[in-house]
Amino acid sequence: MRVPILRLGRVLLTSLPSDLTDQQVMDLQIDALALIQAGKADGLVIDITAADVVDSYMARMLSETAKMVTIMGGIAVLAGMRPAVALTLVEMGQNMIHMETAFDLEGGVAKVARLVASRGGRHDEVPTV
Amino acid sequence: MTKSPRSDPLDAVTRDETVCVIPIRVQEDILRARQSSRGAAAAIGFGTVDQTRLATVVSELARNILTYAGTGECRVVSRLTPVERSIVIEMEDSGPGIDDIADAMMPGYSTGGGLGLGLPAVHKLMDHMSVETRPGRTLIQASMARRR
Numbered sequence: 001m002r003v004p005i006l007r008l009g010r011v012l013l014t015s016l017p018s019d020l021t022d023q024q025v026m027d028l029q030i031d032a033l034a035l036i037q038a039g040k041a042d043g044l045v046i047d048i049t050a051a052d053v054v055d056s057y058m059a060r061m062l063s064e065t066a067k068m069v070t071i072m073g074g075i076a077v078l079a080g081m082r083p084a085v086a087l088t089l090v091e092m093g094q095n096m097i098h099m100e101t102a103f104d105l106e107g108g109v110a111k112v113a114r115l116v117a118s119r120g121g122r123h124d125e126v127p128t129v
Numbered sequence: 130m131t132k133s134p135r136s137d138p139l140d141a142v143t144r145d146e147t148v149c150v151i152p153i154r155v156q157e158d159i160l161r162a163r164q165s166s167r168g169a170a171a172a173i174g175f176g177t178v179d180q181t182r183l184a185t186v187v188s189e190l191a192r193n194i195l196t197y198a199g200t201g202e203c204r205v206v207s208r209l210t211p212v213e214r215s216i217v218i219e220m221e222d223s224g225p226g227i228d229d230i231a232d233a234m235m236p237g238y239s240t241g242g243g244l245g246l247g248l249p250a251v252h253k254l255m256d257h258m259s260v261e262t263r264p265g266r267t268l269i270q271a272s273m274a275r276r277r
């Protein structure tokens with residue numbers, strides 16, 4: 001089963017379940033990128049409140065997805081990381097997560113809106129004079 | 130998944146040991162192994178942070194088995210003695226073995242296009258880690274102990 005992606009205005013929202021397989025993570029990346037590419041959204045908020053483990057594979061997939069979204073002109077924010085997961089990631093060393101973050105879903109949506117506004121909208125949009 | 134007490138006649142009186150065996154064959158088994166380790170840790174009173182460390186370690190090692198060996202087995206051994214509680218994670222496979230263990234333990238080293246952070250993370254998150262490897266058999270043991 002694919003993880004559903006919702007759309008709120010021009011922001012995509014997705015909530016990762018705790019029992020996420022590697023294949024589901026990969027499908028989610030493809031689905032989110034397709035929606036952004038189709039011009040349906042400026043950004044993506046990935047809520048990981050339910051995730052009780054973020055291992056090196058998951059960290060790599062999340063960071064990679066964010067990087068692709070950014071290269072395409074959008075913004076991706078990771079929201080709701082549990083304290084124990086954050087602590088474990090710090091202990092694992094290196095900077096495991098390379099992306100914008102927020103405390104919760106609401107903060108994530110606000111961050112996308114703020115960053116999009118500060119950049120003057122989508123890169124491929126010609127500003128109306 | 131099977132659960133069984135390991136009988137140890139020598140210290141059966143002071144020791145209470147439970148072993149949980151999870152075969153690692155498909156992606157879903159990573160989740161099963163993770164849940165077992167978390168459950169076993171919770172059952173003997175490990176806190177949320179330790180449960181998270183253990184589940185993360187199991188996830189790294191089980192994925193390595195799927196990626197580099199194909200299939201294998203995860204054993205979660207939990208022990209309760211009057212002075213301490215401990216969890217030992219044993220991951221065994223009959224794959225090709227790890228070529229150079231010193232290299233494999235270095236952050237950033239990967240033969241599979243990964244971040245190369247899995248084994249170093251196991252070392253950092255657990256109290257002890259040992260690796261026995263040769264072509265045909267790899268056994269990684271990692272443990273965590275806390276005073277009661």
Ligand SMILES: Nc1ncnc2c1ncn2[C@@H]1O[C@H](COP(=O)(O)OP(=O)(O)OP(=O)(O)O)[C@@H](O)[C@H]1O
Pocket residue numbers: 056057189193194197198222224225226227228233234238239240241242243244245246247248249267
């Ligand atoms: N069970 C195994 N059998 C054979 N080789 C292994 C096994 N586990 C690890 N290795 C070898 O050790 C290397 C390092 O493993 P490690 O988990 O640290 O990194 P990775 O799996 O390559 O990347 P990451 O875990 O960050 O996604 C692997 O690339 C692989 O060559």
Ligand SMILES: [Mg+2]
Pocket residue numbers: 189192193243246247248
């Ligand atoms: Mg690995």
